[in-house]
Amino acid sequence: xxxxxxxxxxxxxxxxxxxxxxxxxxxxxxxxxxxxxxxxxxxxxxxxxxxxxxxxxxxxxxxxxxxxxxxxxxxxxxxxxxxxxxxxxxxxxxxxxxxxxxxxxxxxxxxxxxxxxxxxxxxxxxxxxxxxxxxxxxxxxxxxxxxxxxxxxxxxxxxxxxxxxxxxxxxxxxxxxxxxxxxxxxxxxxxxxxxxxxxxxxxxxxxxxxxxxxxxxxxxxxxxxxxxxxxxxxxxxxxxxxxxxxxxxxxxxxxxxxxxxxxxxxxxxxxxxxxxxxxxxxxxxxxxxxxxxxxxxxxxxxxxxxxxxxxxxxxxxxxxxxxxxxxxxxxxxxxxxxxxxxxxxxxxxxxxxxxxxxxxxxxxxxxxxxxxxxxxxxx
Numbered sequence: 090x091x092x093x094x095x096x097x098x099x100x101x102x103x104x105x106x107x108x109x110x111x112x113x114x115x116x117x118x119x120x121x122x123x124x125x126x127x128x129x130x131x132x133x134x135x136x137x138x139x140x141x142x143x144x145x146x147x148x149x150x151x152x153x154x155x156x157x158x159x160x161x162x163x164x165x166x167x168x169x170x171x172x173x174x175x176x177x178x179x180x181x182x183x184x185x186x187x188x189x190x191x192x193x194x195x196x197x198x199x200x201x202x203x204x205x206x207x208x209x210x211x212x213x214x215x216x217x218x219x220x221x222x223x224x225x226x227x228x229x230x231x232x233x234x235x236x237x238x239x240x241x242x243x244x245x246x247x248x249x250x251x252x253x254x255x256x257x258x259x260x261x262x263x264x265x266x267x268x269x270x271x272x273x274x275x276x277x278x279x280x281x282x283x284x285x286x287x288x289x290x291x292x293x294x295x296x297x298x299x300x301x302x303x304x305x306x307x308x309x310x311x312x313x314x315x316x317x318x319x320x321x322x323x324x325x326x327x328x329x330x331x332x333x334x335x336x337x338x339x340x341x342x343x344x345x346x347x348x349x350x351x352x353x354x355x356x357x358x359x360x361x362x363x364x365x366x367x368x369x370x371x372x373x374x375x376x377x378x379x380x381x382x383x384x385x386x387x388x389x390x391x392x393x394x395x396x397x398x399x400x401x402x403x404x405x406x407x408x409x410x411x412x413x414x415x416x417x418x419x420x421x422x423x424x425x426x427x428x429x430x431x432x433x434x435x436x437x438x439x440x441x442x443x444x445x446x447x448x449x450x451x452x453x454x455x456x457x458x459x460x461x462x463x464x465x466x467x468x
Contacts, residue, residue: 116173125169127167128165130165132188136150136152138182149170178193198403201401207444212409242454245286251265282306291309292316297323302326308322310331312335329374331407336348356398380393409448412424431449
């Protein structure tokens with residue numbers, strides 16, 4: 090008999106290849122993935138009950154010392170268990186007091202598996218002040234750049250005409266529209282929208298309405314649907330909407346950004362904006378935590394490491410950290426020298442649940458993602 094440690098990504102496929110009984114594959118899969126759930130401000134009574142219930146089924150709850158004697162009324166805790174454990178506790182705690190009923194209702198959300206195909210969103214900017222020069226274009230170059238992105242593996246092309254880098258200033262709607270109008274018309278006339286999905290990086294109702302009438306299918310709104318008119322237009326065209334989180338606005342977002350808890354505060358923001366989207370009839374939603382938009386390096390790293398948390402909403406997650414300054418903060422580098430750091434961030438984001446990667450370097454991302462997927466798909 091010989092042994093070796095293995096890493097399993099697709100548990101169901103692995104157990105099928107192993108020859109397990111079909112009825113047992115689902116059970117085994119639920120026992121194979123471990124989850125850790127941080128619980129803040131938990132009543133000490135709930136902590137003691139959940140601790141015992143978790144231990145009784147083979148899970149556990151990490152609690153501070155003194156919980157057993159109720160030294161503090163409220164505590165933080167970490168629930169540790171498999172998918173099977175979480176499902177069992179989601180039923181068991183429904184009858185328990187001290188807020189455990191509410192916890193039971195959300196436990197299943199944290200273990201549900203919705204897998205999306207990874208998509209590359211290439212970036213094109215119709216403005217002269219975008220922070221990465223190679224993403225800028227003029228109308229004479231537009232067709233060539235679009236065709237090259239499609240050839241290199243882009244699934245989506247995101248077109249913007251207003252810089253959102255820190256300190257940038259918004260422009261008038263009519264100016265923004267003039268910047269994108271010719272390229273949008275060219276996309277429509279050449280029917281490029283039949284080859285790849287086009288996204289508009291804008292929060293201007295005037296611009297959004299114009300491009301959605303020209304074959305665009307995605308609204309990438311850095312304000313996270315702040316404007317009701319944008320909601321109405323997106324709902325009217327029945328298109329996909331990217332809800333991004335940003336603290337303050339581009340002119341001031343990097344002026345000492347602060348959060349009590351960056352994950353919970355962005356979670357609250359998404360809850361609010363998803364509810365707003367639904368109220369207008371928007372169904373197709375993508376969530377973007379907004380790397381670099383009103384966040385310190387620590388905030389960005391925390392969000393990337395814990396990105397899987399936001400999968401509980403059940404929507405696709407988008408990450409766009411292409412060549413951003415956080416890379417320079419970790420290892421000093423000019424914008425044009427940040428491709429390696431960009432790929433590291435984006436591959437880790439895919440591992441943690443992102444399915445849409447917004448980037449400037451489509452060809453390099455396509456290769457990196459294909460290799461990453463090949464490694465993870467081997468059984």
